[in-house]
Amino acid sequence: MVVHSQVQVTVNPNRTTAxxxxxxxxxxxxxxxxxxxxxxxxxxxxxxxILDDDIKKAVExxxxxxxxxxxxxxxxxxxxxxxxxxxxxxxSVAAPTEDEQGNMDYKNLGLVRNITAxxxxxxxxxxxEGTPGMDITGMVIxxxxxxxxxxxxxxxxxxINDGKEIIAAVDGNLAYKNGMFIVExxxxxxxxxxxxxxxxxxxxxxxxxxxxxxxxxxxSKRTISINGSxxxxxxxxxxxxxxxxxxxxxxxxxxxxxxKLGFCENSKIHASGNIESASFIGGEVFSEQKIIASGKGxxxxxxxxxxxGIEAQVIxxxxxxxxxxxxxxxxxxxxxxxxxxxxxxxxxxxxxQLGKILVTLxxxxxxxxxxxxxxxxxxxxxxxRLKLQSEIKKIKMRIxxxxxxxxxxxxxSIACKRTIYPGVTLRINNCVLQVNAAQSRARxxxxxxxxVFKPL
Numbered sequence: 050m051v052v053h054s055q056v057q058v059t060v061n062p063n064r065t066t067a068x069x070x071x072x073x074x075x076x077x078x079x080x081x082x083x084x085x086x087x088x089x090x091x092x093x094x095x096x097x098x099i100l101d102d103d104i105k106k107a108v109e110x111x112x113x114x115x116x117x118x119x120x121x122x123x124x125x126x127x128x129x130x131x132x133x134x135x136x137x138x139x140x141s142v143a144a145p146t147e148d149e150q151g152n153m154d155y156k157n158l159g160l161v162r163n164i165t166a167x168x169x170x171x172x173x174x175x176x177x178e179g180t181p182g183m184d185i186t187g188m189v190i191x192x193x194x195x196x197x198x199x200x201x202x203x204x205x206x207x208x209i210n211d212g213k214e215i216i217a218a219v220d221g222n223l224a225y226k227n228g229m230f231i232v233e234x235x236x237x238x239x240x241x242x243x244x245x246x247x248x249x250x251x252x253x254x255x256x257x258x259x260x261x262x263x264x265x266x267x268x269s270k271r272t273i274s275i276n277g278s279x280x281x282x283x284x285x286x287x288x289x290x291x292x293x294x295x296x297x298x299x300x301x302x303x304x305x306x307x308x309k310l311g312f313c314e315n316s317k318i319h320a321s322g323n324i325e326s327a328s329f330i331g332g333e334v335f336s337e338q339k340i341i342a343s344g345k346g347x348x349x350x351x352x353x354x355x356x357x358g359i360e361a362q363v364i365x366x367x368x369x370x371x372x373x374x375x376x377x378x379x380x381x382x383x384x385x386x387x388x389x390x391x392x393x394x395x396x397x398x399x400x401x402q403l404g405k406i407l408v409t410l411x412x413x414x415x416x417x418x419x420x421x422x423x424x425x426x427x428x429x430x431x432x433x434r435l436k437l438q439s440e441i442k443k444i445k446m447r448i449x450x451x452x453x454x455x456x457x458x459x460x461x462s463i464a465c466k467r468t469i470y471p472g473v474t475l476r477i478n479n480c481v482l483q484v485n486a487a488q489s490r491a492r493x494x495x496x497x498x499x500x501v502f503k504p505l
Contacts, residue, residue: 050075050076051075051076051077051078052072052074052075052076052078053074053078053079054071054072054073054074054078054079054080054081054113055071055072055081056069056070056071056081056085056086056089057069057070057071057089058086058089058090058092058093058095058119060093060094060095060185060186063184064122064184064185064186064188065121065122065124065184065185066118066120066121066122066185067090067093067095067118067119067120067185068116068117068118068119069086069089069090069104069107069116069117069119070114070115070116070117071086071112071113071114072113072114073113073114080111081108081111082108083104083105083108086104086108086119087099087104090119090120094186095119095120095185095186096185096186096187097120097122097123097183097184097185097186097187098120098121098122098123098183098184098185099119099120099185100118100119100120100121103117103118103119104117104119120185121185122182122183122184122185122190123182123183124182124190125179125180125181125182125190125191125192125193126179126180126182126192127179127192127193127194127195128176128177128178128179128192128193128194128195129174129176129177129179129195130176130195130196130197130198131173131174131175131176131195131196131197131198132173132174132198133171133172133173133174133198133200134171134172134173134174135170135171135230136169136170136171136172137162137170137223137225137230139225140225160246160247160249161222161236161249161250161251162222162223162224163220163221163222163223163250163251163252164217164220164221164222164223164232164252165217165220165252166216166217166218166219166220167216167217168216168217169214169215169216170206170215170216170217170223170230171200171214171215171230172213172214173198173200173212173213173214173215174198174213175197175212175213176194176195176196176197176198177195178192178194178195179192179193179194179195180192200215200229201228201229202215202229203226203227203229203230203231203232204231204232204233205217205218205219205221205231205232205233205234206218206229206230206231206232215230217232218232219232219234220232220234220252220253220270221233221234221235221236221252221253222236222251222252222253233253234253234254235253235254235255235256236249236251236253236254236255236256237256237258238255238256238257238258238259239258239259240258240259241257241259241260241261241262241277242257242259242260242261242262242265242267242282243262243265246265247265248265248266248267248268249265249266249267249268249269250266250267250268251268251269251270252269252270252271253269253270253271254269254271254272254273254274254288255267255269255271255272255273255274255286256273256274256276257273257274257275257276257277258276258277259276259277260275260276260277260278260279260280260294261275261277261278261279261280261282261284261299262280262281262282263280263281263282263298264281264282265282265283266282266283266284266285267282267283267284267285268284268285268286269285269286269287269288270286270287271286271287271288272286272288272289272290272291272306273286273288273289273290273291274290274291275290275291275292275293275294276293276294277293277294278292278294278295278296278297278311279292279295279296279297279299279301279310279316280296280297280298280299281297281298281299282299282300283299283300283301284296284299284300284301284302285301285302285303285304286302286303286304286306287303287304287305287306288303288305288306289303289306289307289308289309289322290303290306290307290308290309290310290320291308291309291310292308292309292310292311293310293311294310294311294312295310295311295312295313295314295326296310296312296313296314296316296318297314297315297316298314298315298316299316299317300316300317300318301316301317301318301319302318302319302320303319303320303321303322304321305321305322306320306321306322307320307322307323307324307325307338308320308322308323308324308325309324309325309326310325310326311326311327312326312327312328312330313326313328313329313330313332313334314328314330314331314332315330315331315332315351316332316334317332317333317334318332318333318334318335319334319335319336320335320336320337320338321337321338322336322337322338323336323338323339323340323341324336324339324340324341324355325340325341325342325343326341326342326343327342327343327344327345327346327347328342328344328345328346328347328348328349329342329347329348329349329351329353330347330349330350330351331349331350331351332351332352333351333352333353334351334352334353334354335353335354335355336354336355336356336357337355337356337357338355338356338357338358339355339357339358339359339360340353340355340358340359340360340361341359341360341361342360342361342362342363343360345362345363346360346361346362346363346466346467347361347362347363348361348363348364348365348372348374349363349364349365349366349370349372350366350370350371350372351372351373352373352375353372353373353374353375354375354376354380354381355375355376356376356377356378356381357461358376358461358462358463358464359374359376359463359464360464360466361463361464361465361466362465362466362467363465363467363468363469363470364463364465364468364469364470364473365468365469365470365471365472365473365484366470366472367470368472369470369471369472370470370472371472371474372472372473372474373473373474373476374463374473374474374475374476375476376461376462376463376475376476376477376478377461377477377478378454379454379478379479380476380477380478380479382451382454382479383451383476383478383479384476385451386448386451386452389444389447389448389451390448392444393441393444393445393448396437396440396441396444397441399433399437400434400437400438400441403430403431403433403434403437404434406426406427406430407427407430407431407434410423410426410427410430414427460494461477461478461494461495462477462492462493462494462503463475463477463492463493463494464492464505465488465490465491465492465493465505466490466505467489467490468487468488468489469484469487469488469491469493469502470484470487471484471485471486471487472484475493475500477493477494477495477500478495480495480498480499480500481500482499482500488502490504490505491503491504491505492504492505
């Protein structure tokens with residue numbers, strides 16, 4: 050009996066693959082053909098992912114009674130979930146810093162993370178859609194679409210670049226609160242500035258609920274407000290500085306604003322604007338505008354310089370405490386001129402000594418060649434003398450400039466609503482007065498080239 054080769058196609062239940070087997074022909078029966086295989090696939094509704102080359106090869110090699118894969122599906126490609134890459138640590142822990150030599154700095158604890166507007170905070174990878182698949186019967190198999198990353202855009206930050214980047218929208222302190230990064234334009238310290246906080250160096254405004262203790266520093270590119278006192282510390286700001294209680298043995302500097310404090314004792318203060326306090330005791334105070342002693346209005350001991358005016362209730366004390374008051378740009382220039390004159394005198398003395406050395410070495414050289422060490426001494430003395438002469442020339446030019454400026458006068462005065470005591474030295478422009486008798490309710494001003502007192 051003639052038996053032809055027969056093909057059988059098996060499709061797995063999820064329609065992802067199909068297999069075939071074909072039998073041996075018997076008694077001169079016909080062998081399997083590619084056409085018979087494709088017909089069998091069609092009968093089983095297999096229309097996609099057919100492995101043509103594998104089918105042809107299996108027929109050519111007459112791979113009887115073997116299970117041969119003849120179709121494979123195209124699986125779907127699932128989308129990738131979105132993600133967020135943060136460029137900063139979420140946890141910000143105050144801890145001592147270590148320098149290259151391994152020394153620990155317990156005053157710089159990294160409590161503040163300064164960040165400028167436009168600085169990237171996070172990069173966001175968007176989710177992908179993926180691509181659908183198809184089973185061997187031609188049915189589309191849906192893919193899993195990627196899920197967007199979860200994140201929040203906090204205050205002071207901004208989402209840009211089609212949602213792919215978070216940046217700082219303002220200058221400030223970068224903090225992570227309530228599941229998001231924020232940028233605080235104002236830094237609030239709810240305690241004292243001490244070993245628990247370390248030094249504060251902030252790009253924005255600073256508000257300190259407590260005090261600033263000895264050896265610590267607070268710096269701000271904007272304003273500083275301190276509810277307590279400042280003791281043996283350093284305070285520097287671009288804008289206004291306000292210290293509610295006062296300052297003792299501290300350095301305070303305001304580059305572009307006013308300074309106001311409850312009291313000022315033995316402190317060095319410099320402001321581009323006004324400096325106001327109920328009392329100034331000792332120290333060195335320089336205002337590019339006015340020094341105002343309000344309230345009790347005491348200025349006693351130390352050195353006080355203002356370019357526009359000085360107001361106080363009391364200047365000096367009954368104990369004749371040495372108090373120097375300098376008013377006006379011309380007065381400042383006069384002080385500079387006096388210092389430059391002293392510098393010239395010192396340099397002239399050095400130049401004269403070097404000249405004597407050169408003369409002595411010159412006399413020795415006439416008697417014979419100088420030894421190498423004396424030749425070196427001569428060269429060094431000559432260089433030093435020429436350098437001193439050049440510096441003296443520059444200083445004299447500066448003195449000449451000051452003399453020209455001092456020809457101008459300013460309508461300035463020092464107002465004292467109660468008493469100016471002896472022991473006070475007044476300098477207004479280029480005029481100087483030692484107060485030898487107490488003056489009450491008086492205004493010191495310049496008339497006819499001298500300082501005089503006028504009633505308030």
